[in-house]
Amino acid sequence: MIKTLRLKNQDEILIALGIQDRKLRALEKNFKVTVFVKYDSDGSGAEMSVKGTNSRVDKALAKLQQDLAMNDTTKQLNLVKDSRPFADNIVFRPAHTRPVEARSENQKKYIEAIFSHDLVISSGPAGTGKTFLACACALRALELEMTERIIVTRPIVEAGEKLGFLPGNIEEKVDPYLRPIYDAFYAMLGIEKFNSLKYNNILEIVPLAYMRGRTLEKAFIILDEAQNTLPAQMRMFLTRMGIGSKMIVNGDLSQIDLPNKKESGLLQAAEVLGKLKNVAFVEFSGADVVRHPLVREIVSAYDKYDKKHDKEIK
Structure with missing residues (x-):
């Protein structure tokens, strides 16, 4: 069977495929499935097709969705962490000199x-x-x-x-x-x-x-x-x-x-x-x-x- 997963942006593509497709190859090896990736014409997103037996495809997709959900949580935490230093226009705080700001x-x-x-x-x-x-x-x-x-x-x-x-x-x-x-x-x-x-x-x-x-x-x-x-x-x-x-x-x-x-x-x-x-x-x-x-x-x-x-x- 074949099931598809929509990757909405480049961040999700990187999470699913990994650098130089390392995570994709690991997914195929661990779950014994075959994965095809079709990129959008403008490069903004992609469609991921996972082929294999029912149980293996479902397990592979569950792992992918878990990784994407964890990234969304991390993004929210980073937004909270990110908001404090930018509140006063400060970009970076060096340890030994004054903060860098606009x-x-x-x-x-x-x-x-x-x-x-x-x-x-x-x-x-x-x-x-x-x-x-x-x-x-x-x-x-x-x-x-x-x-x-x-x-x-x-x-x-x-x-x-x-x-x-x-x-x-x-x-x-x-x-x-x-x-x-x-x-x-x-x-x-x-x-x-x-x-x-x-x-x-x-x-x-x-x-x-x-x-x-x-x-x-x-x-x-x-x-x-x-x-x-x-x-x-x-x-x-x-x-x-x-x-x-x-x-x-x-x-x-x-x-x-x-x-x-x-x-x-x-x-x-x-x-x-x-x-x-x-x-x-x-x-x-x-x-x-x-x-x-x-x-x-x-x-x-x-x-x-x-x-x-x-x-x-x-």
Whole structure:
């Protein structure tokens, strides 16, 4: 006989199938049944068909329904646990320094989008907290067991010095490009905790080129400096998303270092993905700058210069 079970979303798919289908294979082995999975065309859910003798199919379905019910209970507990820290806009509480919190309306909107969407694309000037807040949200998700690991990546685009002329091996050459991400985690975790997460592969910081060929499940993935991706790189990155994962894409369209600025993958992504329902777009402005007060004035001055320059060209 064959019976079916409806999986309503990606969370339920992950619970039923497990990472890399491990739970599905265990279910087939333990209950001596055959399972077929038909995914919805938009990837939002799936239908699971269990084939075997009556008693074995019923027992397998009972186990699946028990797992799904336990997840619903856990979600409710997490919502209660989750509500307290966010009541005062606090995202993450480091042990040794002040809490990380939203300091502008756009930052608050950004944080809310991260926890309510699978993909968030943000753009805005330097100093608006895009990278730092994304890292804080990732640590928060890890703390609440909403994710199993954090992966942060950046494209390596030469702006000034050529990589070949920099001293050291390839890791030492790319390290300066990844340094701002290290700094963000150092500030929130301290060096010892950071090194522990990194050593145990819970936290991974890599150049974008290292992402090719991977499928990342139950992961919180951040792409920083996305304005310097080519369209093909952006497409490659976005298709790394596996079941139970969340992606944050950050960039500053005023700091494109590509030879042809119109080829930015961030620009194209906004156009291509604009109508997808589980993708959120957040745009920061100079008013959201939270660095030295002079940085806000610098951003504003350059914006005025760019607008004036564009008019002169036209």
